[in-house]
Amino acid sequence: MADKRESARQKTAEQKRVLDDVSRRRRQRKVLEALEFDNFSEDPHADLKMSKKAPKFEEAMDVNGPSSKKRRKSRGDFKQRYRKTFAALLEEEYLSSQQMVNREGVTYFSASAPPSPLPERHFCAVCGFSSNYTCVQCGARFCCIRCLGTHQDTRCLKWTA
Amino acid sequence: MATLVLDNGAGTAKVGYSTDKEPRIIPNCVMKAKNVRTRIFVGDQLEECKDLSSLFYLLPFQKGYLVNWDIERQVWDHMFGKDRYRVEFSDTNLIITEPFFNFQSIQEAMTEVLFEEYQFKALYRCNAPELSQYRYKYRYMESPLCTLVIDSGYSFTHIVPYCKGKKLRDAVTRINVGGKLLTNHLKEIISYRQLMVMDETCVVNQMKEDVCYVSSHFSQDMELARKKGPENTILREYVLPDFSHISRGYVRQKDDTTERKGEEQLIRMNNERFAVPELLFHPADVGIQEMGIPEAVIHVLSKLDEEMRPHLLNNIVLTGGNCHLPGFQDRLYRDIRSLASDEYDVNIFLPPNPITYAWEGGCLLAQDPDFENLVLTRQDYEEQGLSYALEKFDVW
Ligand SMILES: [Zn+2]
Ligand SMILES: [Zn+2]
Numbered sequence: 001m002a003d004k005r006e007s008a009r010q011k012t013a014e015q016k017r018v019l020d021d022v023s024r025r026r027r028q029r030k031v032l033e034a035l036e037f038d039n040f041s042e043d044p045h046a047d048l049k050m051s052k053k054a055p056k057f058e059e060a061m062d063v064n065g066p067s068s069k070k071r072r073k074s075r076g077d078f079k080q081r082y083r084k085t086f087a088a089l090l091e092e093e094y095l096s097s098q099q100m101v102n103r104e105g106v107t108y109f110s111a112s113a114p115p116s117p118l119p120e121r122h123f124c125a126v127c128g129f130s131s132n133y134t135c136v137q138c139g140a141r142f143c144c145i146r147c148l149g150t151h152q153d154t155r156c157l158k159w160t161a
Numbered sequence: 162m163a164t165l166v167l168d169n170g171a172g173t174a175k176v177g178y179s180t181d182k183e184p185r186i187i188p189n190c191v192m193k194a195k196n197v198r199t200r201i202f203v204g205d206q207l208e209e210c211k212d213l214s215s216l217f218y219l220l221p222f223q224k225g226y227l228v229n230w231d232i233e234r235q236v237w238d239h240m241f242g243k244d245r246y247r248v249e250f251s252d253t254n255l256i257i258t259e260p261f262f263n264f265q266s267i268q269e270a271m272t273e274v275l276f277e278e279y280q281f282k283a284l285y286r287c288n289a290p291e292l293s294q295y296r297y298k299y300r301y302m303e304s305p306l307c308t309l310v311i312d313s314g315y316s317f318t319h320i321v322p323y324c325k326g327k328k329l330r331d332a333v334t335r336i337n338v339g340g341k342l343l344t345n346h347l348k349e350i351i352s353y354r355q356l357m358v359m360d361e362t363c364v365v366n367q368m369k370e371d372v373c374y375v376s377s378h379f380s381q382d383m384e385l386a387r388k389k390g391p392e393n394t395i396l397r398e399y400v401l402p403d404f405s406h407i408s409r410g411y412v413r414q415k416d417d418t419t420e421r422k423g424e425e426q427l428i429r430m431n432n433e434r435f436a437v438p439e440l441l442f443h444p445a446d447v448g449i450q451e452m453g454i455p456e457a458v459i460h461v462l463s464k465l466d467e468e469m470r471p472h473l474l475n476n477i478v479l480t481g482g483n484c485h486l487p488g489f490q491d492r493l494y495r496d497i498r499s500l501a502s503d504e505y506d507v508n509i510f511l512p513p514n515p516i517t518y519a520w521e522g523g524c525l526l527a528q529d530p531d532f533e534n535l536v537l538t539r540q541d542y543e544e545q546g547l548s549y550a551l552e553k554f555d556v557w
């Protein structure tokens with residue numbers, strides 16, 4: 001009985017450690033995604049109806065005289081065909097790159113710079129200087145006891161930028 | 162007949178007539194100010210905004226590619242309209258830039274919008290570095306055989322070799338580090354270490370431009386930054402704007418002993434000054450598993466015939482906003498010099514304005530006697546259709 005409980009406890013501890021690893025990687029991925037964000041907070045005017053004030057495309061064009069009458073095709077049609085997120089475009093590009101061996105090799109994907117063979121460097125999250133240690137809880141880097149203290153006091157596991 | 166040149170960057174659009182002395186640099190976005198709730202700001206209307214705190218950005222580009230046409234139309238309407246360039250579409254050619262590997266459906270949308278909605282007379286689509294190398298060649302009586310353009314902009318950095326004016330597509334290489342990422346990274350480390358500035362993209366971007374630099378002696382500068390007092394020649398104190406007394410951030414002078422008046426907020430910029438731009442040289446510092454620019458230059462050369470390499474190394478051109486960072490050219494020279502074979506000369510040209518260099522090239526191209534044969538007219542487009550229009554240009 002006691003044995004069983006002991007091994008169960010070990011098991012959960014192990015699971016925790018594994019989970020930690022996964023969530024650390026997820027954290028790292030989130031950090032990279034955050035570096036691409038356009039904004040941190042929500043639209044400050046979200047509660048306003050701005051659309052009435054912003055001139056519509058059609059109205060703006062009509063100012064430019066009779067040539068605008070020649071405009072064809074409805075906007076709705078355009079929207080349907082071209083409203084694609086970057087992820088959707090990538091997906092499309094990936095699928096077509098699979099089929100197009102004849103396009104002389106290079107694609108959006110293959111144009112990416114390869115990984116550097118140089119050794120990785122690590123910097124303290126608190127002070128920015130070279131770091132040799134990793135926080136056991138969250139995986140953040142620190143360089144000394146003082147910085148670890150600052151990190152643990154206020155930032156460890158709370159900061160999820 | 163006029164030709165409008167539009168280097169349509171993801172951060173800023175550089176736009177003007179081919180006969181203009183210089184372009185306008187227009188933020189390619191729509192912005193909302195937290196404390197100005199009665200209006201929005203389209204592109205360079207931002208100049209009318211007195212309070213740049215907590216700006217909210219609506220960007221047409223994502224990861225360097227044009228995905229939000231509603232926003233882009235708002236910016237273009239403003240740019241082409243009565244407050245700016247007053248474009249007579251039916252009598253105007255347009256030279257416009259697109260990113261490398263631009264997705265087919267974006268190219269289609271671009272062509273359709275410009276011909277059917279704006280009704281330009283004729284169109285020339287190209288990559289910005291094509292115009293830069295055109296501009297570069299123009300400096301010489303006898304144009305150089307090859308040019309290696311390093312274009313480091315808002316979304317990413319491209320290294321692009323040209324030979325006799327033609328892009329060597331198979332060697333084009335992208336590093337996913339640009340000015341936006343640098344600013345966002347700076348926002349994060351300041352917010353972590355000192356003061357919450359995650360909503361202050363505009364203010365922090367200005368701070369980056371004011372105090373960041375590229376170090377040519379990274380570990381040496383790290384050691385200097387550790388020192389206390391006057392021995393630390395790296396540290397700067399940056400006064401944040403409050404948009405009532407202080408309308409723009411600035412570096413506090415070391416000998417400024419005047420009493421700090423009340424509430425002003427200081428940011429200590431120490432190793433942050435050079436550790437942030439360092440990401441262009443070591444993307445792995447922030448976990449992006451890619452080569453930095455100097456290594457990537459050597460990687461590009463390794464994909465090309467050996468006889469081209471000396472010509473490329475001898476004609477490196479820097480464009481894009483990140484090249485404005487102090488020390489960028491020196492560091493690049495040092496690193497490339499130490500990585501490249503001793504038998505080759507390395508020559509790096511930093512234009513007086515690396516941001517507008519491609520635009521300048523577009524203006525020259527518009528005056529090329531051959532230009533009218535290079536464009537696609539709206540008539541061609543209407544008669545021959547969309548796929549013909551796409552094949553005419555090599556922006557892929
Ligand atoms: Zn530290
Ligand atoms: Zn921690």
